[in-house]
Amino acid sequence: MIYLVATAVKHGRGGISTALVGLCASTDLQKAGLTLIESHRGNQSKLKAYYEAVTQIHKQVQESDIVWLHCARWLSMLRKYLLARHARKQGATIVFHFHSAVTDDYLRSPWRRWLLKQMVQLADGICVLTPWWRQRFIDELKLPEHKLHVVPNTLDEEFLQATPKLLSIDNGPIKMLCMTRLVAGKNVAAVLHALAILPTRYHLSIAGEGPELQNLQQLAIDLGIKERINFLGWVDYDKKINVLQQHHLFILPSQFDAFGMGFIEAMAIGLPVIALTQGPTPDVVPHQQAGYLCEDVSTAELLRAIDFCTTHYTSLTTAAREHARQQFAVAPTVQSLLNFFSTLPQR
Structure with missing residues (x-):
């Protein structure tokens, strides 16, 4: 199973909620068992959404499942990091997917870069949006190349x-x-x-x-x-x-x-x-x-x-x-992503 953890798709104003539309509609991902865990939805209380996501993780996620967490700014990153720790306790493989432009600011700041490095150490894989981002993560966080995969936003x-x-x-x-x-x-x-x-x-x-x-x-x-x-x-x-x-x-x-x-x-x-x-x-x-x-x-x-x-x-x-x-078509992007997932270590 693949659990996608992100804000509600199509319910936000741009950002991740728009970028994930094509991926969530992918028949290949659905065949692989894609399940959405909403970490936030519109005006809903973020704390309530967080606890609902934690509950869903503990009820559904099993050993060797992939939990694919989509990160925006710091508070989003913090929520995804905490949810990832819950998923790790369930024996899941952890993948962080970074979407925000301010991530580059974090990479430039010594203390924020240190915090980001602690976060990615929990991950088995990291997804970024373009080759430029991949190189930034390699240069600033000294991550091994095999741990990073480019997943461009796609069109439905x-x-x-x-x-x-x-x-x-x-x-x-x-x-x-x-x-x-x-x-x-x-x-x-x-x-x-x-x-x-x-x-x-x-x-x-x-x-x-x-x-x-x-x-x-x-x-x-x-x-x-x-x-x-x-x-x-x-x-x-x-x-x-x-x-x-x-x-x-x-x-x-x-x-x-x-x-x-x-x-x-x-x-x-x-x-x-x-x-x-x-x-x-x-x-x-x-x-x-x-x-x-x-x-x-x-x-x-x-x-x-x-x-x-x-x-x-x-x-x-x-x-x-x-x-x-x-x-930016969905099918080849998803196939490449699934190939990447297959290389990740299982817990």
């Missing part, structure tokens, strides 16, 4: 089967989409500054909520581009495809993302992606093949990226879809 069949609707940008408006939580570091304001210089046929939709929303709305007024921006609010998972299909380009020059689920969702629908060439992003978005990776968030650099993606739109949209299908 709805995304892989969806088709682009905007096949041309020769006439009419060019519609760009920024879909993210509106917080510092996502650099959405930089996109507005670039939009202010672009011809009026360029329009921007901003999908998301967060503390920066009012600042962005005021900036749109100050720059005189309010009429060219559409604030969509938060877009639920089941409405994402429809929103993506109404746009030509996906732009999110975020300072740092652990992976960038929005990037692969956009590419699957045929939207070239504009992002920053930082951290793991080059593992996800191939530069000048499925989009454009900027060196910085200067207006000049963003304008260069937008011009490139507009000029090469037809070839980029085709390449983006193909890249998403080849690299």
Whole structure:
């Protein structure tokens, strides 16, 4: 049996709850006995969810089962570590799967790195999102290579089967989409500054909520581009495809993302992606093949990226879809994961 321990799938706003949708729907994982243990769900008490998860582990987990725990920030890591200790007492094989961008901050901090090292010592295997993350764990935690496995976020069949609707940008408006939580570091304001210089046929939709929303709305007024921006609010998972299909380009020059689920969702629908060439992003978005990776968030650099993606739109949209299908489909990712699980020591 494989017990997946994580926040409730499809019930959160982005993050792990979205990233696990494709994996949880995998028939191969279901045949291997995949069972979900929810460590958190929406507004439910975290303490109550924790005790329910502990109870489920003690009732169901047996010797040689795999307990696969998905970690976000520190409190999430702490909960998963404590749940892993309960699972270890049951004789389970422990696998931690790291999802959060702030993990890199922990790796850079001596005392947090020490704590992280104590945590991973409990694990029989470690899953990370891209080769960049794999190398960071090897370099900073001195882990043996065989203990680490790359498991990229995957796309469910709805995304892989969806088709682009905007096949041309020769006439009419060019519609760009920024879909993210509106917080510092996502650099959405930089996109507005670039939009202010672009011809009026360029329009921007901003999908998301967060503390920066009012600042962005005021900036749109100050720059005189309010009429060219559409604030969509938060877009639920089941409405994402429809929103993506109404746009030509996906732009999110975020300072740092652990992976960038929005990037692969956009590419699957045929939207070239504009992002920053930082951290793991080059593992996800191939530069000048499925989009454009900027060196910085200067207006000049963003304008260069937008011009490139507009000029090469037809070839980029085709390449983006193909890249998403080849690299982020569920079946090959799951098969590789199951092969990794088979190499782990049984207790």
